[in-house]
Amino acid sequence: xxxxxxxxxxxxxxxxxxxxxxxxxxxxxxxxxxxxxxxxxxxxxxxxxxxxxxxxxxxxxxxxxxxxxxxxxxxxxxxxxxxxxxxxxxxxxxxxxxxxxxxxxxxxxxxxxxxxxxxxxxxxxxxxxxxxxxxxxxxxxxxxxxxxxxxxxxxxxxxxxxxxxxxxxxxxxxxxxxxxxxxxxxxxxxxxxxxxxxxxxxxxxx
Numbered sequence: 001x002x003x004x005x006x007x008x009x010x011x012x013x014x015x016x017x018x019x020x021x022x023x024x025x026x027x028x029x030x031x032x033x034x035x036x037x038x039x040x041x042x043x044x045x046x047x048x049x050x051x052x053x054x055x056x057x058x059x060x061x062x063x064x065x066x067x068x069x070x071x072x073x074x075x076x077x078x079x080x081x082x083x084x085x086x087x088x089x090x091x092x093x094x095x096x097x098x099x100x101x102x103x104x105x106x107x108x109x110x111x112x113x114x115x116x117x118x119x120x121x122x123x124x125x126x127x128x129x130x131x132x133x134x135x136x137x138x139x140x141x142x143x144x145x146x147x148x149x150x151x152x153x154x155x156x157x158x159x160x161x162x163x164x165x166x167x168x169x170x171x172x173x174x175x176x177x178x179x180x181x182x183x184x185x186x187x188x189x190x191x192x193x194x195x196x197x198x199x200x201x202x203x204x205x206x
Contacts, residue, residue, distance in 0.1 A: 012164065013203060017059040017192040020068045021203040023167040024075055025051025030167040035179045036190035037161035038090045041132040043139075043149075044165050045085040046172055052076050052083075053167035056200060057190070062135040064200030069143045071202075085149040087136050088176045090161050094153075096129035152176050160186055 012033035015021045017040060023030050032055040034042055043062075044055040052075050056065060073080055103125050107118040140149045154161055154176050160183070165173035179186055 014189055015055045015057050015203055016190050017057050018064075018200050019192060019203045020054065020056035020065065020200055022052070022054045022068065022072055022075055024053075025168040027167065031164060032167075033162065033164050034190060035160060035162040035181065036186040037088060037163065037176070037179075040089065041136065042088045042161075042163050042176075043085070043136045044088075044163065044173065045083040045144075046165055046167065046169065047076055047083045048170055048172065049082060050076050051167055053165045053169075053173075055163070055165055058132045058136070058200070059192070060132070062132055062139070062200070065139060067202070068200070069139070080144045081146070083144055084172055085140050085144060085146070086152050086173060087133065087149050088152045088154075088161060088163055089133070090154065090159075100125060100129055154178065 011029060012031040013021050013023065013029040015032055015034040017036065021032050023032050030053075032044070032053060034044075034055055034057045037057075041058040042055065043058060043065075044053070046053040052072065054068060054072050056068060069080070076083075104122060107122055110118045137147060137149055141147050152163075152175065160179040161176045162179040162181075163173065163176045181189065
């Protein structure tokens, strides 16, 4: 878990849907925080030795992380290896697997003349359920030179997930936890007002 003292060092920088942020040890705000994680995916990580952390809140698609990777590389002295990487989504991860199995079972009953249609429906379901997750692992492999992304999936049926990561931590991020805010408060804090297909943008530090 993050060091308790570092949590008190300043106000966390909130990472809304379809945005990302980078923090470095010694910054005014070293703690990155996101919430309102239901079907969304949070991709985040830290290099403890260099005191650099990042967080992204993926909603629908992952486009726009190229600029984050370039900035992160600059903050990490040109080397992205050595980052511990994490992925978090809510209980919906389990529901996605169940939905995929259910649809696959249903499609197996389709007539042989409709094989193409069945495969198309299955491919669309697969992308909708796991597209963001697959892209996260692909970015980890291409940019960070590793397949190791630790899935932190809370065991909860209802509610939303909140995540904290502190660039000044010596032990890594907190475990994701159930968000204590009401749904309305969480929406106001983390929901991004623009269209869901917009590219991801850096968080404003104003």
